[in-house]
Amino acid sequence: MRLTTVTLLAAVGVAGCFSSTASAGVKINVVTRTYDVTGTSGQALVASMDRSGPRHGFMARAIAQTNYTKTWDFDFTKAKGACRIKQASGTLNLNFVYPRIASPISPALEKHWKRFIDGVTAHEETHGRIAREMMAATDKSLTGLTVPDDPQCSRTRREAKRRIDAIYDEYEDKQNAFDAREHREGGHVEYLLNTLEAP
Incomplete structure (x- = not known):
C-alpha cells in the first residue's frame, strides 16, 4: 500500500560550515527520538503515523526520518609560504525519528509491528551509514591538503570548502538513489507496509 500524504522514509542532509579551531578525528553525535502512534490494527497504526509523523516538506509526513548536520574544523600549518591542513576534524550530528506504539495491541499485531519497525530501522540506519561514509x-x-603560495590560508580554505561540497553532493546522490530503490513500486517500503497491514 502507498500513502498519498506521507513520505514514508526520508533522509535530509544539511550542509554545515567550517572554522579553524581544531579537534582530533571525526566525532559523531547520535540523537534518537520517537513519536506516539495508536491503533488496534495495522491500518490504524499507518493512519496514526500519517497524522503524527515528522514533517517532510510543507504538507507531507514521514513514518520515520533521518537528518544530519556536519561541521569541519581545521588545524593549519604554514611553511615557506604554503598552507597545509595538518588535521581536519569533523562533527556529524545524526538525528533519527521513529514511531512508538503508545496503546495496547494484540500479540499478532505486535509480531507484525516488530517486523515492520525492524525494517524501518534498518532503512534509517542505512542513511546514517551513508552519512558516516x-x-x-x-x-x-x-x-594533508597543501596549497603553495598561500600565506594567509585563504586559497586553502576555498579548496577545502570545494572538496567538502563536492563530496557532500556525491553522497547526497547516494542517499537519493537508496531512497529511490526503497520507494519504487513493489519495493521494500511497500513490502514493510504490507507486512504491517497483513491480517
Whole structure:
C-alpha cells in the first residue's frame, strides 16, 4: 500500500560550515527520538503515523526520518609560504525519528509491528551509514591538503570548502538513489507496509 500524504522514509542532509579551531578525528553525535502512534490494527497504526509523523516538506509526513548536520574544523600549518591542513576534524550530528506504539495491541499485531519497525530501522540506519561514509571520505580528502603560495590560508580554505561540497553532493546522490530503490513500486517500503497491514 502507498500513502498519498506521507513520505514514508526520508533522509535530509544539511550542509554545515567550517572554522579553524581544531579537534582530533571525526566525532559523531547520535540523537534518537520517537513519536506516539495508536491503533488496534495495522491500518490504524499507518493512519496514526500519517497524522503524527515528522514533517517532510510543507504538507507531507514521514513514518520515520533521518537528518544530519556536519561541521569541519581545521588545524593549519604554514611553511615557506604554503598552507597545509595538518588535521581536519569533523562533527556529524545524526538525528533519527521513529514511531512508538503508545496503546495496547494484540500479540499478532505486535509480531507484525516488530517486523515492520525492524525494517524501518534498518532503512534509517542505512542513511546514517551513508552519512558516516561521507564524513570519512571528506576527512581523507582534506587531511594533508597543501596549497603553495598561500600565506594567509585563504586559497586553502576555498579548496577545502570545494572538496567538502563536492563530496557532500556525491553522497547526497547516494542517499537519493537508496531512497529511490526503497520507494519504487513493489519495493521494500511497500513490502514493510504490507507486512504491517497483513491480517
